[in-house]
Amino acid sequence: MPDFLSAVADATTAMRELFPQTALQENVFLSQKAGCRVFLKREDLSPVRSYKIRGAFNFIRKRLSEGVDGPFVCASAGNHAQGLAFVCRHFGKQGVIFMPVTTPQQKIDKTRAFGGEFIEIRLVGDYFDDCNRAALDYAASEGAVMVPPFDHDDIIEGQASVAQEVLEQAPAGVAFDRVIVAVGGGGLASGLTRYFDAAGQGAQFTLVEPAGAPSLKTSLEKGERVALKRFDNFVDGAAVGQIGERTFDTLKRYPASQVVLVPEDRLCTTIIEMLNVEGVVLEPAGALAIDALKDLAVRDRSGKAILCIVSGGNFDFERLAEVKERALRSEGLKKYFVLRMPQRPGALKDFLNLLGPEDDITRFEYLKKSARNFGSVLIGIETKNPANFAGLMARMNDNGLAWQDISENELMAGLLV
Known part of the structure; x- marks a missing residue:
């Protein structure tokens, strides 16, 4: 474990050439509402408005140190694509990003803006699986380097830089009693849990998934990785069909009861509330940790210091009408x-x-x-x-x-x- 802390420290130090620490903020509104001290780690304030830039940076940094020059390839219609594009431009290396044909133009334009001349975007297939297959085929045929979204040690190590920053930024005398973090493929949750354990932090973890995509919870209940036959992709930043192999190895020590499933309609009430009250724009996955505060028993929050990881803020405002509709229905x-x-x-x-x-x-x-x-x-x-x-x-x-x-x-x- 000390090796892991050292590796994360190296990644975090190197990351500073790319962007400063994202803010750790105590939120008065949520604290008063929950009856505890609620701190938000604002990954929505990174250069690409999500934590995904961290893993992509660490993965490519390590490949470059090994003499691997790219090109770097990924399949993504969202935050991973934007993180990779930003990192490719930073290092001046070529990247090829495969996106489904159905990707909203706004996401394509943002990814292109982050990568500029250093990236090429290829639109392939109607669904992610088709797109991912095309990316893998390209990497194999061209000798390119596939950058995984979550299931790789270097990606997990990069995401763990969130934890190092949090412990550096925590106010004097504050030790977090609980950390609430969203789980999609599991890279962020794996990095955080490993880092807190290695650093001797005794915080309890609440792992959060969208109710329509319970990949981790189902796998924990079965005692093995399970591929969901169908899942709801409304929370597109955290809806995956199967938890990663490496990430499940890290997270399988937690009981299924420690995974909270957040209903998608209820999640919309948190998105709208944070926008209207706090002026904070959150994507559905970015609101999961905050929404999960509602499920904590009074004994688990009263007088406690709770850390919520705000994982992303890439919200497509064309979805606002749908989010409002679902929020109203959730509230009856x-x-x-x-x-x-x-x-x-x-x-x-x-x-x-x-x-x-x-x-x-x-x-x-x-x-x-x-x-x-x-x-x-x-x-x-x-x-x-x-x-x-x-x-x-x-x-x-x-x-x-x-x-x-x-x-x-x-x-x-x-x-x-």
């Missing part, structure tokens, strides 16, 4: 109904009279007029208090309306909303 402030509406004059007015003073129609759409007397209507309603819906549904029943709440029906909502 918005519902979608399908109504069987009578086809007669005054029927809509009768329904409007059933609404309460805080209820607002946000969507109204005829789905089908299959009969002369009735038609199916999709209606979205937003309110100020979740309890208002109980009264509305009671009034609809009392007035003989046929209706169905499809808010929690993923299949129906996915087709209609």
